[in-house]
Amino acid sequence: AGQPVTGLLASLDLLRISRSGEVLHVCLNRPEKRNAISDTLIRQLQTAFIHIPDGVRAAVISGAGEHFCAGLDLAELVERDVGEGVLHSRMWHAAFDQIQFGRVPVVAALHGAVVGGGLELASACHLRVAGRDAYFALPEGQRGLFVGGGGSARIPRLIGVARMSDMMLTGRVHEAAAAEQMGLVQYVCEPGTVVERALALAARIARNAPLSNYAVMHALPRIADQSQSEGLFTESLMAAVAESTPDAQERLRAFLDKRAAKVERGG
Ligand code: 1HE
CATH class of the missing domain: 3.90.226.10 (2-enoyl-CoA Hydratase; Chain A, domain 1)
Structure with missing residues:
Protein backbone atom coordinates (compact mmCIF):
# COMPACT_ATOMS: atom_id res chain seq x y z
CA ALA A 1 0.00 0.00 0.00
CA ARG A 207 11.14 4.18 -15.48
CA ASN A 208 10.94 5.35 -19.12
CA ALA A 209 12.21 8.75 -20.16
CA PRO A 210 9.37 11.17 -19.35
CA LEU A 211 9.50 12.70 -22.83
CA SER A 212 9.13 9.28 -24.49
CA ASN A 213 6.02 8.67 -22.38
CA TYR A 214 4.76 12.14 -23.21
CA ALA A 215 5.23 11.44 -26.93
CA VAL A 216 3.23 8.21 -26.64
CA MET A 217 0.41 10.04 -24.84
CA HIS A 218 0.32 13.18 -26.94
CA ALA A 219 1.80 12.38 -30.35
CA LEU A 220 0.44 8.87 -31.00
CA PRO A 221 -3.30 9.69 -30.88
CA ARG A 222 -2.77 12.86 -32.92
CA ILE A 223 -0.74 11.03 -35.56
CA ALA A 224 -3.51 8.44 -35.74
CA ASP A 225 -5.90 11.31 -36.59
CA GLN A 226 -3.61 12.74 -39.28
CA SER A 227 -3.08 11.71 -42.89
CA GLN A 228 -0.08 9.43 -43.39
CA SER A 229 1.97 12.26 -44.86
CA GLU A 230 1.24 14.65 -41.98
CA GLY A 231 1.62 11.85 -39.46
CA LEU A 232 5.07 10.90 -40.70
CA PHE A 233 6.17 14.53 -40.57
CA THR A 234 4.85 14.88 -36.99
CA GLU A 235 6.64 11.65 -36.11
CA SER A 236 9.98 12.97 -37.41
CA LEU A 237 9.69 16.10 -35.26
CA MET A 238 8.68 14.16 -32.14
CA ALA A 239 11.47 11.63 -32.70
CA ALA A 240 14.08 14.37 -33.07
CA VAL A 241 12.89 16.13 -29.91
CA ALA A 242 12.84 12.93 -27.86
CA GLU A 243 16.24 11.64 -28.95
CA SER A 244 18.02 14.95 -28.38
CA THR A 245 17.22 15.19 -24.67
CA PRO A 246 20.06 14.63 -22.17
CA ASP A 247 17.99 11.77 -20.74
CA ALA A 248 17.93 9.98 -24.10
CA GLN A 249 21.63 10.67 -24.71
CA GLU A 250 22.53 9.13 -21.34
CA ARG A 251 20.32 6.10 -21.94
CA LEU A 252 21.92 5.51 -25.35
CA ARG A 253 25.42 5.83 -23.87
CA ALA A 254 24.47 3.40 -21.10
CA PHE A 255 23.40 0.82 -23.67
CA LEU A 256 26.54 1.25 -25.78
CA ASP A 257 28.69 0.97 -22.61
CA LYS A 258 26.81 -2.24 -21.72
CA ARG A 259 25.38 -0.66 -18.55
CA ALA A 260 21.74 -0.92 -19.68
CA ALA A 261 19.38 -3.88 -19.73
CA LYS A 262 18.89 -5.77 -22.99
CA VAL A 263 15.44 -6.53 -24.32
CA GLU A 264 14.46 -9.78 -22.64
CA ARG A 265 11.55 -12.16 -22.93
CA GLY A 266 9.16 -12.03 -20.00
CA GLY A 267 10.37 -8.50 -19.23
C1 1HE B 1 -26.51 3.96 -9.11
C2 1HE B 1 -25.93 3.66 -10.37
C3 1HE B 1 -25.90 4.70 -11.33
C4 1HE B 1 -25.84 1.89 -9.16
N1 1HE B 1 -26.42 5.89 -10.99
N2 1HE B 1 -27.00 5.16 -8.84
N3 1HE B 1 -25.22 3.16 -15.84
C5 1HE B 1 -26.04 2.09 -15.80
O1 1HE B 1 -27.05 2.02 -16.47
C6 1HE B 1 -25.66 1.02 -14.82
C7 1HE B 1 -26.63 1.02 -13.67
N4 1HE B 1 -26.18 0.16 -12.57
C8 1HE B 1 -26.28 -1.19 -12.61
O2 1HE B 1 -26.64 -1.79 -13.61
C9 1HE B 1 -25.90 -1.94 -11.35
O3 1HE B 1 -26.00 -1.02 -10.26
C10 1HE B 1 -24.48 -2.53 -11.37
C11 1HE B 1 -24.42 -3.70 -12.36
C12 1HE B 1 -23.42 -1.50 -11.74
C13 1HE B 1 -24.13 -3.03 -9.94
O4 1HE B 1 -25.14 -3.91 -9.46
P1 1HE B 1 -25.23 -4.22 -7.90
O5 1HE B 1 -26.29 -5.26 -7.73
O6 1HE B 1 -23.88 -4.51 -7.34
O7 1HE B 1 -25.68 -2.84 -7.19
P2 1HE B 1 -27.13 -2.15 -7.14
O8 1HE B 1 -27.92 -2.77 -6.02
O9 1HE B 1 -27.76 -2.11 -8.47
O10 1HE B 1 -26.76 -0.65 -6.77
C14 1HE B 1 -26.33 -0.27 -5.46
C15 1HE B 1 -26.71 1.19 -5.28
O11 1HE B 1 -26.00 1.97 -6.24
C16 1HE B 1 -28.18 1.45 -5.54
O12 1HE B 1 -28.56 2.54 -4.72
P3 1HE B 1 -29.37 2.33 -3.33
O13 1HE B 1 -29.54 3.72 -2.81
O14 1HE B 1 -30.64 1.62 -3.73
O15 1HE B 1 -28.49 1.46 -2.49
C17 1HE B 1 -28.21 1.89 -6.97
O16 1HE B 1 -29.32 2.71 -7.29
C18 1HE B 1 -26.94 2.70 -7.03
N5 1HE B 1 -26.43 2.82 -8.39
N6 1HE B 1 -25.52 2.38 -10.36
C19 1HE B 1 -26.96 6.09 -9.78
N7 1HE B 1 -25.34 4.53 -12.53
C20 1HE B 1 -21.64 11.02 -19.61
S1 1HE B 1 -22.78 10.00 -20.24
C21 1HE B 1 -22.60 8.45 -19.52
C22 1HE B 1 -23.87 7.70 -19.69
C23 1HE B 1 -23.92 6.51 -18.79
O17 1HE B 1 -23.03 6.20 -18.05
S2 1HE B 1 -25.35 5.59 -18.95
C24 1HE B 1 -25.07 4.17 -18.01
C25 1HE B 1 -25.49 4.36 -16.60
Missing part, protein backbone atom coordinates in the same frame (compact mmCIF):
# COMPACT_ATOMS: atom_id res chain seq x y z
CA GLY A 2 1.20 3.50 -0.81
CA GLN A 3 1.44 6.56 1.36
CA PRO A 4 -1.70 8.68 1.66
CA VAL A 5 -1.32 12.07 -0.01
CA THR A 6 -1.77 15.37 1.81
CA GLY A 7 -3.21 18.79 0.92
CA LEU A 8 -5.65 19.36 -1.93
CA LEU A 9 -5.61 15.75 -3.18
CA ALA A 10 -6.45 14.47 0.32
CA SER A 11 -9.46 16.80 0.46
CA LEU A 12 -11.20 15.09 -2.51
CA ASP A 13 -13.66 12.98 -0.52
CA LEU A 14 -14.96 10.78 -3.37
CA LEU A 15 -11.43 9.68 -4.23
CA ARG A 16 -8.86 7.83 -2.16
CA ILE A 17 -5.45 8.87 -3.42
CA SER A 18 -2.14 7.38 -2.38
CA ARG A 19 1.40 7.44 -3.69
CA SER A 20 4.07 4.75 -4.01
CA GLY A 21 7.28 6.42 -5.13
CA GLU A 22 6.68 7.75 -8.64
CA VAL A 23 3.21 6.19 -9.01
CA LEU A 24 -0.03 7.88 -7.96
CA HIS A 25 -3.01 5.65 -7.21
CA VAL A 26 -6.42 7.29 -7.62
CA CYS A 27 -9.26 5.09 -6.36
CA LEU A 28 -12.91 6.00 -7.03
CA ASN A 29 -14.35 5.81 -3.53
CA ARG A 30 -18.13 5.78 -3.70
CA PRO A 31 -18.71 2.03 -3.42
CA GLU A 32 -22.22 2.34 -1.95
CA LYS A 33 -23.29 3.83 -5.32
CA ARG A 34 -21.00 1.52 -7.32
CA ASN A 35 -18.72 4.49 -7.97
CA ALA A 36 -21.40 6.14 -10.12
CA ILE A 37 -19.98 9.39 -11.47
CA SER A 38 -21.79 12.39 -10.00
CA ASP A 39 -20.95 16.00 -10.90
CA THR A 40 -18.84 16.18 -7.75
CA LEU A 41 -16.92 13.03 -8.64
CA ILE A 42 -16.18 14.17 -12.20
CA ARG A 43 -14.90 17.54 -10.87
CA GLN A 44 -12.78 15.78 -8.27
CA LEU A 45 -11.24 13.54 -10.94
CA GLN A 46 -10.37 16.56 -13.05
CA THR A 47 -8.87 18.33 -10.02
CA ALA A 48 -6.79 15.28 -9.11
CA PHE A 49 -5.30 15.03 -12.59
CA ILE A 50 -4.62 18.77 -12.84
CA HIS A 51 -2.73 18.63 -9.54
CA ILE A 52 -0.55 15.57 -10.02
CA PRO A 53 2.25 16.02 -7.46
CA ASP A 54 5.79 16.78 -8.63
CA GLY A 55 7.85 13.65 -9.11
CA VAL A 56 4.88 11.45 -10.05
CA ARG A 57 5.55 9.75 -13.39
CA ALA A 58 2.59 7.40 -13.84
CA ALA A 59 -0.86 6.85 -12.36
CA VAL A 60 -3.42 4.10 -11.76
CA ILE A 61 -7.19 4.55 -11.58
CA SER A 62 -9.22 1.86 -9.80
CA GLY A 63 -12.59 1.58 -8.07
CA ALA A 64 -13.41 0.67 -4.46
CA GLY A 65 -15.90 -2.08 -3.65
CA GLU A 66 -17.46 -4.69 -5.92
CA HIS A 67 -17.26 -2.75 -9.20
CA PHE A 68 -14.96 -0.39 -11.05
CA CYS A 69 -17.73 2.04 -12.04
CA ALA A 70 -21.48 2.03 -12.82
CA GLY A 71 -21.17 5.07 -15.13
CA LEU A 72 -23.12 8.27 -14.94
CA ASP A 73 -24.97 8.92 -11.67
CA LEU A 74 -28.47 8.45 -13.09
CA ALA A 75 -30.07 10.11 -10.04
CA GLU A 76 -28.61 13.48 -11.13
CA LEU A 77 -29.83 13.25 -14.74
CA VAL A 78 -33.54 13.55 -14.21
CA GLU A 79 -33.85 17.35 -13.88
CA ARG A 80 -31.42 18.50 -16.58
CA ASP A 81 -32.54 20.58 -19.61
CA VAL A 82 -30.92 20.59 -23.09
CA GLY A 83 -28.45 23.40 -22.46
CA GLU A 84 -27.36 21.92 -19.16
CA GLY A 85 -26.94 18.57 -20.92
CA VAL A 86 -24.38 20.01 -23.34
CA LEU A 87 -22.44 21.67 -20.53
CA HIS A 88 -22.57 18.49 -18.47
CA SER A 89 -21.12 16.42 -21.31
CA ARG A 90 -18.44 19.06 -21.91
CA MET A 91 -17.52 18.87 -18.21
CA TRP A 92 -16.89 15.14 -18.62
CA HIS A 93 -14.85 15.83 -21.78
CA ALA A 94 -12.66 18.30 -19.90
CA ALA A 95 -12.10 15.87 -17.03
CA PHE A 96 -11.27 12.89 -19.26
CA ASP A 97 -9.08 15.03 -21.55
CA GLN A 98 -7.15 15.96 -18.43
CA ILE A 99 -6.53 12.24 -17.88
CA GLN A 100 -5.71 11.37 -21.51
CA PHE A 101 -3.70 14.48 -22.34
CA GLY A 102 -2.19 15.17 -18.94
CA ARG A 103 1.37 14.87 -17.76
CA VAL A 104 1.65 11.15 -16.95
CA PRO A 105 0.46 7.86 -18.45
CA VAL A 106 -2.55 6.38 -16.65
CA VAL A 107 -3.34 2.68 -16.21
CA ALA A 108 -6.96 1.66 -15.56
CA ALA A 109 -7.36 -1.25 -13.10
CA LEU A 110 -10.77 -2.75 -13.89
CA HIS A 111 -12.96 -5.21 -12.01
CA GLY A 112 -16.67 -5.98 -11.80
CA ALA A 113 -18.92 -3.65 -13.80
CA VAL A 114 -17.14 -1.31 -16.22
CA VAL A 115 -20.23 0.18 -17.79
CA GLY A 116 -21.44 3.31 -19.52
CA GLY A 117 -19.44 6.28 -18.31
CA GLY A 118 -17.19 3.84 -16.43
CA LEU A 119 -16.06 2.42 -19.77
CA GLU A 120 -15.66 5.96 -21.09
CA LEU A 121 -13.35 6.71 -18.15
CA ALA A 122 -11.39 3.51 -18.76
CA SER A 123 -11.03 4.39 -22.45
CA ALA A 124 -9.49 7.77 -21.57
CA CYS A 125 -6.64 5.91 -19.82
CA HIS A 126 -3.55 4.80 -21.73
CA LEU A 127 -3.67 1.11 -20.78
CA ARG A 128 -6.39 -1.08 -19.36
CA VAL A 129 -5.82 -4.06 -17.05
CA ALA A 130 -8.84 -6.19 -16.18
CA GLY A 131 -9.48 -8.89 -13.60
CA ARG A 132 -11.28 -11.96 -14.97
CA ASP A 133 -14.33 -10.79 -13.02
CA ALA A 134 -14.60 -7.56 -15.06
CA TYR A 135 -17.41 -7.06 -17.56
CA PHE A 136 -18.04 -4.33 -20.06
CA ALA A 137 -21.26 -2.80 -21.37
CA LEU A 138 -22.79 0.38 -22.77
CA PRO A 139 -26.35 0.41 -21.37
CA GLU A 140 -27.01 3.96 -22.62
CA GLY A 141 -29.42 2.67 -25.30
CA GLN A 142 -31.58 1.00 -22.67
CA ARG A 143 -31.67 4.18 -20.56
CA GLY A 144 -32.67 6.48 -23.43
CA LEU A 145 -29.24 8.13 -23.49
CA PHE A 146 -26.21 8.43 -25.73
CA VAL A 147 -22.62 8.38 -24.55
CA GLY A 148 -21.54 11.83 -23.34
CA GLY A 149 -18.14 11.26 -21.76
CA GLY A 150 -16.07 10.98 -24.91
CA GLY A 151 -17.00 7.36 -25.56
CA SER A 152 -18.08 7.91 -29.16
CA ALA A 153 -14.64 9.29 -30.00
CA ARG A 154 -12.48 6.98 -27.88
CA ILE A 155 -14.16 3.56 -27.80
CA PRO A 156 -14.38 3.07 -31.61
CA ARG A 157 -10.65 3.85 -31.75
CA LEU A 158 -10.12 0.80 -29.52
CA ILE A 159 -12.66 -1.68 -30.87
CA GLY A 160 -14.17 -0.17 -34.05
CA VAL A 161 -17.54 1.41 -34.78
CA ALA A 162 -19.25 -1.94 -35.47
CA ARG A 163 -18.46 -3.45 -32.06
CA MET A 164 -19.41 -0.27 -30.23
CA SER A 165 -22.68 -0.04 -32.20
CA ASP A 166 -23.44 -3.64 -31.23
CA MET A 167 -22.81 -2.89 -27.53
CA MET A 168 -25.09 0.15 -27.63
CA LEU A 169 -27.84 -1.31 -29.81
CA THR A 170 -28.15 -4.75 -28.23
CA GLY A 171 -26.85 -4.09 -24.71
CA ARG A 172 -24.26 -6.83 -25.26
CA VAL A 173 -22.06 -7.50 -22.23
CA HIS A 174 -18.45 -8.54 -22.89
CA GLU A 175 -16.43 -10.61 -20.42
CA ALA A 176 -12.78 -9.76 -19.74
CA ALA A 177 -11.37 -12.41 -22.11
CA ALA A 178 -13.46 -11.15 -25.02
CA ALA A 179 -12.55 -7.58 -24.15
CA GLU A 180 -8.88 -8.50 -24.36
CA GLN A 181 -9.36 -10.22 -27.68
CA MET A 182 -10.99 -7.16 -29.22
CA GLY A 183 -8.37 -4.75 -27.86
CA LEU A 184 -10.55 -3.10 -25.25
CA VAL A 185 -8.16 -4.22 -22.52
CA GLN A 186 -4.46 -5.01 -22.85
CA TYR A 187 -3.99 -7.36 -19.86
CA VAL A 188 -6.24 -9.83 -18.03
CA CYS A 189 -5.30 -11.16 -14.60
CA GLU A 190 -6.80 -13.11 -11.73
CA PRO A 191 -9.56 -11.38 -9.77
CA GLY A 192 -8.17 -9.54 -6.77
CA THR A 193 -4.75 -8.98 -8.35
CA VAL A 194 -5.68 -6.23 -10.78
CA VAL A 195 -4.57 -3.22 -8.73
CA GLU A 196 -1.26 -4.86 -7.89
CA ARG A 197 -0.72 -5.63 -11.60
CA ALA A 198 -1.67 -2.11 -12.66
CA LEU A 199 0.68 -0.59 -10.07
CA ALA A 200 3.52 -2.83 -11.30
CA LEU A 201 2.89 -1.75 -14.91
CA ALA A 202 2.75 1.89 -13.83
CA ALA A 203 6.07 1.50 -11.97
CA ARG A 204 7.57 0.03 -15.15
CA ILE A 205 6.19 2.92 -17.23
CA ALA A 206 7.61 5.40 -14.70
